[in-house]
Amino acid sequence: MENMDEDSETEAEVKSMDGTEIMVNNGTYRTINTRLQCITAMNEYENTSLEELRVEDYLAGRKGQELQTTGFGIAFPVTSTQQSAAFSLEASEHTGFGTTRCGGQAQQPGTLAKFIPIAGTDTMVNKGTTWTINTRLQCITAMKEYENKSLEELRVEDYLAGRKGQELQTTGFGIAFPVTSTQQSAAFSLEASEHTGFGTTILNTDPDDSMHHGQYSPPAPVSIGPLRWYWQDSDDIWIPFEPESLQQTLERKFKSKQRIYLFSRENYKWSYSVDFHLMTQKNLDTGKIRKLKRCSETNVSCHYEIASTTSYPAPLIVIDDELPPSWVPWDLAHPFERVQLQHSDADYIKVSDKFYQTMSPHQHVLQAVFRIQNHTLWSAFCNREKSMLNNQRRLGDTNDVDKRYLFHGTDSLDTVRGICINNFDFRLCGKKGTKYGQGAYFARDAKYSHGYTKQSVKLERYMFQASVLVGYYTTGKAKYKRPPEKPGKDHELYDSCVNKPNDPSIFILFDKTAYYPEYLIQYIDTGDEVVP
Missing domain, CATH: 3.30.720.50 (Signal recognition particle alu RNA binding heterodimer, srp9/1)
Incomplete structure (x- = not known):
């Protein structure tokens, strides 16, 4: 430190460094104006830190016979005629921060003026169009009273002007800091509901609340709005x-x-x-x-212009059921959400593989597979599965509930929406026959359900692959409005009916909580022709 470069000391007057920068926002390049208020932004000191400049000035001999300690814990001269430009108190001398001292006093000693954010306008060019945008400068050095000063100079001036308490406490940063003064710096004021020099509102009602026994507890961050x-x-x-x-x-x-x-x-x-x-x-x-x-x-x-000033209600309180790992957060604004799956998704591969077990990939072309997320239906389905599992355990059955992925064809997009909102409604059965009971019908094979679909104007067809809790089943009959009773079990019913108990391919359910429309398949049949 004894052989320092002469040019590294703070002899030059500080000047704010104005310039421009390029900002990228959502792929759009924008030119913005910048102003650097720190002395180390100047070319003369660009490779030197503030702490280094302080030490170099002191060691270079620009100090008085009597030393006084600043709020930063640094020995500081107050009577020397050869003083640091960074901390000079001599009349009509420029400090290293660009401030002129008159008669040993600064023309504007420290942060006497209350901090007020500087609002204004600026221009921004976006794809050749010039926009006028609103701006707000939150730094105290942007105020007209302090536009030629740096933050470091304001700190020092506040301290030397006597705006400090009789007792100093050490903050968590090792800096001596006044906590009892009634004449405090605007930049460091701890008074309740006062703005600091950095545009932050301190909400302490007791100035000592944030400092106890030499420990510093920073105030809660200021909310900038939702x-x-x-x-x-x-x-x-x-x-x-x-x-x-x-x-x-x-x-x-x-x-x-x-x-x-x-x-x-x-x-x-x-x-x-x-x-x-x-x-x-x-x-x-x-x-x-x-x-x-x-x-x-x-x-x-x-943003450039807001169409309305809405008062926003408190956040919604949503009790989320546990979601499968691949699912996305619930849609809070609509009764259900269609989540389009990517071809590489495990769910897409699982659905397409089962679909093409009985469908021709040359004739039936998948356009999209959507996962249906309906909080109400999913919650009821999960509760039903738990109830069936508990019943099996009561009967001594340690197996999982018999749950299968089965197909259900639909004849219109309107029907698809109704199912996504309200589930398959067994009460609307009878449109395609009730050979095995008056319930909701599901098929093991996509080829069978394809016969119940119809092409749309755009030649699209829709088919669901549903999660179905078939449980214990028996042969169905047309007269059944519910599953029959189990033999030897008083009033205990089967969970579903089928066409062939030994090799079932058609399943009939009578409880709408026992199935969930999990996947929607959108496809085209290349044999379809445009209907005039």
């Missing part, structure tokens, strides 16, 4: 998603790293796909793509 989701309309206005349950659904799915979210609006009039990687929303009916934004309501630089 993160909100917006879509951009044709006039480039950012519209918040509504209702609140949809806001929370988007946030949950974004945080869980779900790639695609499908949902409908206006009673299924419009269907949409949200891509969280591209931050876009696509109307699946018209093909229109819109941009999305996710930002805090208080972060006005994140």
